[in-house]
Amino acid sequence: MISEELKAVLLDVGLEAARRAGTLLRDGRPADLAVAATKTSPIDVVTEMDIAAEKLITAVLAERRPGDGLLGEEGADTPGTTGVRWVIDPLDGTVNYLYGLPSWGVSIAAEYRGETVVGVVAAPLRGETYHAVLGGGAWLDRTRLTCRGPAPLDQALLGTGFGYVRSRREHQAEVARRIIPLVRDIRRGGSAALDLCDVAAGRMDGYYERGLNPWDLAAGELIAREAGAVTGGRPGRPASGELALAATPAVFASLQPVLEEAGAWHD
Known part of the structure; x- marks a missing residue:
């Protein structure tokens, strides 16, 4: 069973990595941004900024949590020794980002022995950061979140x-x-x-x-x-x-x- 202390540490690391990657993506987007590669089809694209953001996140994790495992969209896949694995999407909404639309974000989750225990999603152009800790509620910055009430x-x-x-x-x-x-x-x-x-x-x-x-x-x-x-x-x-x-x-x-x-x- 994961301790509350470890959850707090993982949240802090996730927030730092998401903040730094979000700042890079927001402030470092080149005016001539172009497709760097494709994945499942010619319209499923990767940009140089996807790759740069994943490198930044993995560097933060390697510095602060060197024994943890890692799974990333742009190819990062390493085993760990601590029971913790980070699951990261450095730029979720790449096509939006490519076209200059604001609906994109950085998604970082921490699993402990296969169960997701921390989730962070930063949306820099919204000025919002969402996070949750297993059993601790979901938050938008300092506001606790509750889904909508019943509706048919x-x-x-x-x-x-x-x-x-x-x-x-x-x-x-x-x-x-x-x-x-x-x-x-x-x-x-x-x-x-x-x-x-x-x-x-x-x-x-x-x-x-x-x-x-x-x-x-x-x-x-x-x-x-x-x-x-x-x-x-x-x-x-x-x-x-x-x-x-x-x-x-x-x-x-x-x-x-x-x-x-x-x-x-x-x-």
Whole structure:
């Protein structure tokens, strides 16, 4: 069992790393920023700033927590000896960042023996930093977060996202077509971490997406849960790349079977 002292240390380290990476991304963005590489498809992009931010974060972690493991979106993957593993997305919302849109963030989570115990999401252009500690609530700076109150599905505002492979996007569009008539509306923000934080902050009633990676999900899911949201995937399963869902308890109960019937968990 993890101690409160270790949780506090991990939170402090996560906040420092997120703050420094956020400052780099905000202040160091070149005017001629271009795509440095692609991943799953030609439109799934990486910029030089994604790579620079991950290097900065890993340097902070190596200095302050040299025995910990690490999993990062841009290739960092090292085992540790302490039971702690950091799961980082140095720039969640890269396409937004590339286009100069403000909805992007730095996502850093700490796991202890496989369980996420700390989550930090910094959104520099919003001037916001979200964090959560397992059992300690979710926070936006110094304000404790609580997800929205009960609402029927037809009054729910949802967030979602779409993958970058054509076949997956086509099916996700069909799922969205089936969901839209049943809810108040759907938003597509472009950053899974910020969508999960928006659920925590009561800015949306729920969020779902297929195809997330651990670094997309880890910090934001903990923040949403600590704010009172329910998270999961298909019925009886945890949130994963197959399907991730976070919502107020009432919306979760109504939305999960709809997503299951719509096949939101497969391409």
